Amino acid sequence: MSLEDIKAGLEQTFPFLQGAVSVPRPRRIFVDVGPAHTAEVMEHVVLRLGFSSLSAITGLDEGATFGVIYHVNTPQGDVLSLKTHLERTSPAVKTVTGYFPSADIYERELTDLLGIQVKGLAPGHRYPLPDSWPAGEYPLRKGWKAVC
Amino acid sequence: MHDLRDLHDVKVPFGPQHPALKEPESFLISLRGEKITSMSVRLGYNHRGIEKACEERTYVQDVYLLERICGICSHSHSTCFVQAVEEIAGLRVPERALYIRSLIGELERIHSHLLWLGVAGHEVGFDTLLMYAWRDREVVMDILVKLTGNRVNYGINTIGGVRRDITADQIQEVLEAVRALEEKTKYYIQVATEEVTFVKRMSGVGVLLPEDAVRLGAVGPTARASGVDRDIRRDDPYAAYARIPFKVPTSTHNDVYGRAVVRLSELMESYQMIRKILKDLPEGPLTVRAPRKVPAGESLSRYEAPRGEDVHYVKSNGTEKPERVKVRAPTLANIQAVSRMLEDRYLADLPIVIAAIDPCFSCTDRLIGVKQEARRKKDTMSWEEVRVSGIRWYRERGIDFSSLNKELERWLG
Incomplete structure (x- = not known):
């Protein structure tokens, strides 16, 4: 199935994705989805479209919102970037460790560097900041400046 | 009893x-x-603040910064980044530059895999192999110096192409080096597969079944040694790889032995790929002009580093500095499989099992600027202040190296 077919299929299955799917080049597809629909679109792309491996999770400070991008790929080399946006006050996402156990470390990174809480994540070490790092300091937020 | x-x-x-x-x-x-x-x-002990620092620097400065994520796979990171920026800026990189990027990439893979072979030998008590492998690694390090000016952190990439050309004389030198290394590698393959002690120490150790490799997101030689046939160079080709035929070695041993065999087989593939690159090296310019300000956009770039899939996500905002740079190095993907490899295994296997994923924690951890609540105004130290502070720290605990230093000076004349 080509990425153009996947795009058409996504827009048909999820009408709210009209205009939110783009294929900027071969083997890359970007899907922009609201937080209310992230879980169902994620389930669809992982279980039905074969994007069964996780490359990374990127957190973004977008100013008014926070962005979270799940970069999932197929064994054939296609990568789908599923982007969602979170309210700035108490930003939170649900864990995707049910699909990808390896998501654990990337989700801890979201919490440490951007202050995005991950619901359902098993207890564990923080990553990557030191244990003594002051609470409420999130280095990848745009307003945060390194002192040195 | x-x-x-x-x-x-x-x-x-x-x-x-x-x-x-x-x-x-x-x-x-x-x-x-x-x-x-x-x-x-x-993890996190090597966190240095590189992603944050990228947002405060220009794209060109970031090429050099990201190259310093790791000393071993520096070319992997810089290539992965410039590819993302070039895609957003809509640059068409000259063919000759793409071939040179692949050439340096394969030379880097050779030095990285030979380095690993030595470390693996050392971890299983086979230090002769360490000495041999690292001696021969110098051949490829010398070639990298001649082509780029550096053993690591080559500075060959720039946005829009490469910064140095390769001459006919250099091509001959590379071919001679590859010929010598290929002979050595054949010998190492013989040692790794026939030396009974080595084979027994590696076999059945650090087992990672194919389903676990996929489930836990393992990449590179770690995944391929568990039968997972994935290689970004073939599956998502970049630089000149779409035009270079090569095999992707895999193994179904699922253990440290398999990881050794895969890496050694990859060395043999890299040699023939380099010959093909140099034979087909197209004529033409090395760069296209890149804009200082990159239009708003985003891109996800992937690269098959010696340790596996390297991922860079870049988001631009129309200025000369990126809005966001995200790096996912292969060790972060592979380290999560290590716990599985060691479950119900002996403690003595731990060093070689960790070494067998060829970990690179500098890559994994990336960034940080230290912020001290009590000393907001000044929390950096010069080297001299670090030295003085270290001496004071030990003296306060009753340890004084002054007499030892004097004695050393006397011995050294």
């Missing part, structure tokens, strides 16, 4: 500073007798 039912779990800290680890990382191991029952990993 001892009653083994009396055994209870003992927790042993391994790291963050440990002779068996080449970089700081911390493992907390639960042992029952000599067997590992569970393990937890704490």
Whole structure:
């Protein structure tokens, strides 16, 4: 199935994705989805479209919102970037460790560097900041400046 | 006779500073007798603030900064980044530049895999192999110096192409080096597959079944040694790889032995790829002009680093500095499989199992600027201040090296 077919299929299955799917080049597809629909679109792309491996999770400070991008790929080399946006006050996402156990470390990174809480994540070490790092300091937020 | 039912779990800290680890990382191991029952990993000791720093620098400055994420796979990171920026800016990189990027990429793979071979030999008590492999690695390091000016951090990439050309004389030198290394590698393959002690020490150790490799997101030689046939160079080609035929070696041994065989086989593939690159090297310019300000957009770039899939996500905002740069180095993907590899295995297997994923924690951890609440105004030290502070720290604890230093000076004349 080509990425153009996947795009058409996504827009048909999820009408709210009209205009939110783009294929900027071969083997890359970007899907922009609201937080209310992230879980169902994620389930669809992982279980039905074969994007069964996780490359990374990127957190973004977008100013008014926070962005979270799940970069999932197929064994054939296609990568789908599923982007969602979170309210700035108490930003939170649900864990995707049910699909990808390896998501654990990337989700801890979201919490440490951007202050995005991950619901359902098993207890564990923080990553990557030191244990003594002051609470409420999130280095990848745009307003945060390194002192040195 | 001892009653083994009396055994209870003992927790042993391994790291963050440990002779068996080449970089700081911390493992907390639960042992029952000599067997590992569970393990937890704490990373982050090499976090240096690179992603944040990228947002405060221009794209060109970031090429050099990102190249310094790692000393071993520096070309992997810089190529991965410039590819993302070039895609957003809509640049059409000249063919000759793409071939030179692939050439340096394969030379980097050779030096990285030979380095690994030596480390693996050392971890299993085969130090002769360490000496041989590292001696021969110098051949490829010399070639990299001649082509780029540096052993690591080559500075060959720029946005829009490469900064140095390759001459006809250099091509001959590379071909001669490749010929010599190929002969050496054949010998190492013979040693790795026929030397009984080596084979026995590696076989059945650090087992990672194919389904676990996929489930836990393993990449690169670690995944391929568990039969997972994936290689970004073939599956998502970049640089000149779409035009270079090559095989992707895999193994179904699922253990450290398989990882050794895969890496050695990859060396042989890299040699023939380099010959093909140099034979087909197209004529033409090295760069296209890149804009200082990159239009708003985003791109995800992937690269098959020596340790596996390297991922860079870049978001631009129309200025000369990126809005966001995200780096996912291969070790972060592979380290999560290590706990699985060591479950119910002997403690003595731990160093070689960790070494067998060829970990690079500098890549994994990336960034940070230290912020001290109590000393907001000045929290940096010059080298001299660090030295003086270190001496004072030891003296306060009753340790004084002055007499030892004087004695050393006397011995050294």
